[in-house]
Amino acid sequence: MSNLVEIRKLRIEATTDAGRLVEIIKGVSLDIADGEIVALIGESGSGKTTVALSLMGHARPGCRITGGEINVNGKNMAALPEKERAKCRGTDIAYVPQSAAAAFNPSSTIMEQVIEVTRIHKLMPPEQARKRAVELFRALSLPDPQGIGARYPHQVSGGQLQRLAAAMALIGDPKLVIFDEPTTALDVTTQIDVLKAFKSVMKAGGIAGVYVSHDLAVVAQIADRIVVLKGGEVQETGTTAEILSAAQHPYTRELLAAFEPKSRQIRADEDSRPKPLLRIDNLMAGYGPVKRNGQPVIRAVDSVSLVVEKGRNLGVIGESGCGKSTLARAIAGIHPAATGDIVFDGKALERAAGKRTRDQLREMQIVFQYADTALNPAKPIEDIISRPLTFYHGLDRQARSKRVDELLDMVRLPRALRYRHPSELSGGQKQRVNFARALAASPKLIICDEITSALDTVVASAVIELLKELQRELGLSYIFISHDLSVVEAICDQIMVMYKGERVEQITPDKVKAPTHPYSKLLFSSVPKLDPTWLDGLVRDPELVNQYGHR
Amino acid sequence: MRVARVASSRRSFLGHSYNLVGIAASLVILAWTLVAIFAPYIIPHPIGDIVDDDYFGPMRQGLWLGSDYLGRDMLSRVLMGARYTVGISLAAVSIACFSGVVLGMIAAVTGGWLDTCLSRFLDAMNSIPSKLFGLVVVAAVGSSIPVLILTLAVIYIPGAYRFARALAVNINTMDFMTVARVRGESTAYLIGSEILPNIIRPVLADFGLRFVFIVLLLSGLSFLGLGLQPPLADWGALVRENIGGLPFAAPAVIVPSLAIASLTISVNLLIDNLPQKIRDRDA
Numbered sequence: 001m002s003n004l005v006e007i008r009k010l011r012i013e014a015t016t017d018a019g020r021l022v023e024i025i026k027g028v029s030l031d032i033a034d035g036e037i038v039a040l041i042g043e044s045g046s047g048k049t050t051v052a053l054s055l056m057g058h059a060r061p062g063c064r065i066t067g068g069e070i071n072v073n074g075k076n077m078a079a080l081p082e083k084e085r086a087k088c089r090g091t092d093i094a095y096v097p098q099s100a101a102a103a104f105n106p107s108s109t110i111m112e113q114v115i116e117v118t119r120i121h122k123l124m125p126p127e128q129a130r131k132r133a134v135e136l137f138r139a140l141s142l143p144d145p146q147g148i149g150a151r152y153p154h155q156v157s158g159g160q161l162q163r164l165a166a167a168m169a170l171i172g173d174p175k176l177v178i179f180d181e182p183t184t185a186l187d188v189t190t191q192i193d194v195l196k197a198f199k200s201v202m203k204a205g206g207i208a209g210v211y212v213s214h215d216l217a218v219v220a221q222i223a224d225r226i227v228v229l230k231g232g233e234v235q236e237t238g239t240t241a242e243i244l245s246a247a248q249h250p251y252t253r254e255l256l257a258a259f260e261p262k263s264r265q266i267r268a269d270e271d272s273r274p275k276p277l278l279r280i281d282n283l284m285a286g287y288g289p290v291k292r293n294g295q296p297v298i299r300a301v302d303s304v305s306l307v308v309e310k311g312r313n314l315g316v317i318g319e320s321g322c323g324k325s326t327l328a329r330a331i332a333g334i335h336p337a338a339t340g341d342i343v344f345d346g347k348a349l350e351r352a353a354g355k356r357t358r359d360q361l362r363e364m365q366i367v368f369q370y371a372d373t374a375l376n377p378a379k380p381i382e383d384i385i386s387r388p389l390t391f392y393h394g395l396d397r398q399a400r401s402k403r404v405d406e407l408l409d410m411v412r413l414p415r416a417l418r419y420r421h422p423s424e425l426s427g428g429q430k431q432r433v434n435f436a437r438a439l440a441a442s443p444k445l446i447i448c449d450e451i452t453s454a455l456d457t458v459v460a461s462a463v464i465e466l467l468k469e470l471q472r473e474l475g476l477s478y479i480f481i482s483h484d485l486s487v488v489e490a491i492c493d494q495i496m497v498m499y500k501g502e503r504v505e506q507i508t509p510d511k512v513k514a515p516t517h518p519y520s521k522l523l524f525s526s527v528p529k530l531d532p533t534w535l536d537g538l539v540r541d542p543e544l545v546n547q548y549g550h551r
Numbered sequence: 552m553r554v555a556r557v558a559s560s561r562r563s564f565l566g567h568s569y570n571l572v573g574i575a576a577s578l579v580i581l582a583w584t585l586v587a588i589f590a591p592y593i594i595p596h597p598i599g600d601i602v603d604d605d606y607f608g609p610m611r612q613g614l615w616l617g618s619d620y621l622g623r624d625m626l627s628r629v630l631m632g633a634r635y636t637v638g639i640s641l642a643a644v645s646i647a648c649f650s651g652v653v654l655g656m657i658a659a660v661t662g663g664w665l666d667t668c669l670s671r672f673l674d675a676m677n678s679i680p681s682k683l684f685g686l687v688v689v690a691a692v693g694s695s696i697p698v699l700i701l702t703l704a705v706i707y708i709p710g711a712y713r714f715a716r717a718l719a720v721n722i723n724t725m726d727f728m729t730v731a732r733v734r735g736e737s738t739a740y741l742i743g744s745e746i747l748p749n750i751i752r753p754v755l756a757d758f759g760l761r762f763v764f765i766v767l768l769l770s771g772l773s774f775l776g777l778g779l780q781p782p783l784a785d786w787g788a789l790v791r792e793n794i795g796g797l798p799f800a801a802p803a804v805i806v807p808s809l810a811i812a813s814l815t816i817s818v819n820l821l822i823d824n825l826p827q828k829i830r831d832r833d834a
Contacts, residue, residue, distance in 0.1 A: 333733065334732070353732065353733050356735075361733060361734060366730070366733060368730070370726060373725045373726040374726035374727050376725075376727045376748070377749065378751075379744075379748065387734075391734060392734075
């Protein structure tokens, strides 16, 4: 036994509703040496989390480890009885979940939860455990390492909570830590701090890690080796440099290609004078009780003005909580603005959607981030897409059915999908249906609220390509809201940067390299690059980080 | 091993999988429903006729379930009793659940003052003890089948409302509701097409549960003499009028009790084992 982890021909089966058995992991083998960080990368459904969890001998409900060996630190986790496995968890192997916010118990203090592992396994007395925890907090560069443990989970930020989850994992001195997409839910500016903290702690302790992610750029910063998974099988294994520079497998190349700067579409009518489609003046929207002057107590969007031209796209970018989604909802009338004018296609719009005419509603459609909640799970795709056709266009059954086929073709989905329910589609397919429903209304403007954030890189770039194509064919305009600069850059003619509810800068994509506002500088420099040395070489102006970062 | 796992206690048919307990329970319910419908044609004796010289007679040929405290045929009375117990309860639960669920969904979708007023009013209704409410109504307007049905329905509307509203409020926060609202859909469409399909299963389960409550409450009212009036008798009334047979272990008091138990337990079991639609991508 030379390696810390040796997985040999691992097979995991899942049982479906009908009692049919499906093999979801088909003979995966991989090794992890002491102190080595291996990344498992692949699209959703590729089995990367399932493999990672199996290292703890755990299979999710409905799944079973049916074959192979999982040797971790000399023990075969697949064959060990549950009681023995439990002994290893937290001491030999630890786990950092994707959403630390969901993993912490909101009703007890952070310190109690961080040292829980030492109590369960009787590793050290509580006093010593607390001291060790404070050391870890310091190593993970958390602010106020002495005092942070006394707080409750809702009193710290998402990035801090993620690092605290890592502290919880590290306190039992594990030999192997499993990171399950720990930065996916974080902003780019926060992600950097978390990644840096993880990397330094793992290096200092010589701890081996498994890093599950679908973001190749993030993985490039932290992993020594990369294992590419697809459909429950290993596609390619190699050192990070090998995979990034000389990928062999077509799927890996596809992943890499999604990172290449996309060619922006060149418009034939570049010189013809564009007409404004939507003009917003001094829009203000917020939450909470309304004050006497008619303004809400909490202002989420503060005096924002913008113009969207016909056939052009506007990108809105900023971190979570900057008010970009509220802006979208105010424009669509879901969350009526407190003050400000909305002029659409030459006519002033009512602030509340309920007061707009049916045609005005039809011409402006909004597509939401989570297709899971945006599509009614109780209805087949056909009904979902055909409702706007009946509602706005009054089509009869035959015409509707024909149009549904056309719309499915437009978003590149097979026609047979119309009989399925949303739960039977993949994430990318659902987002396409979501988009097809907006198209069914024949709108002039589509507001896309983070529509690619919940998707894998490869799927997301395919959706972006689709959006571009549809724009060429149908002459649509988009307002594209995202926290992902590369996505916005690829599709938008103008990019508006938002910070704390205000517009800080508006630039064109070719000037992204040289933003003028300090917040834009910080934001743009925080987007991970494929270069493995990027994180180590990154120098950020400490004053900027203090002013705009959330540590 | 594989075969054994697949062929567990679940069977599949028409794209749904069924549970053996669920099938058995639905057979019991079906049997009682048929009895309720065809009771007048299958009873051996008219329910008011005294056919036995003895009272609380034992089970014997001709009088399969013995006789009651006046020497009437118990089998006929139980069969006819099914008609009243099942019929009145079903009518009452249908009214209660329909009104409660519709109001609950409207309150959840509309929100604002309508929601507040409805919720407070129905909460106040809920705080009135059900038997006491029944007692007051029967004392005021007298006991008849329509009055019983309406009283029972009114008693159970607040519960159905609360249940449906709680479910609908969750669905109401979903993005597809926002999408439908921004599309300009009416409240009727929102509750009928967007919310109802998502809550129909728990609502049906609640329907069954409420049916059981109503059967028990109706039996309770009849036991107190507030339900059906003689010579008609539902199962609860049968238990009450024959309670004197308890020291003699007379079938006249045991059989209607068993009838109530079999119906309510079957409904409960069916709710817990409703057929499940098989969602299997490429099977």
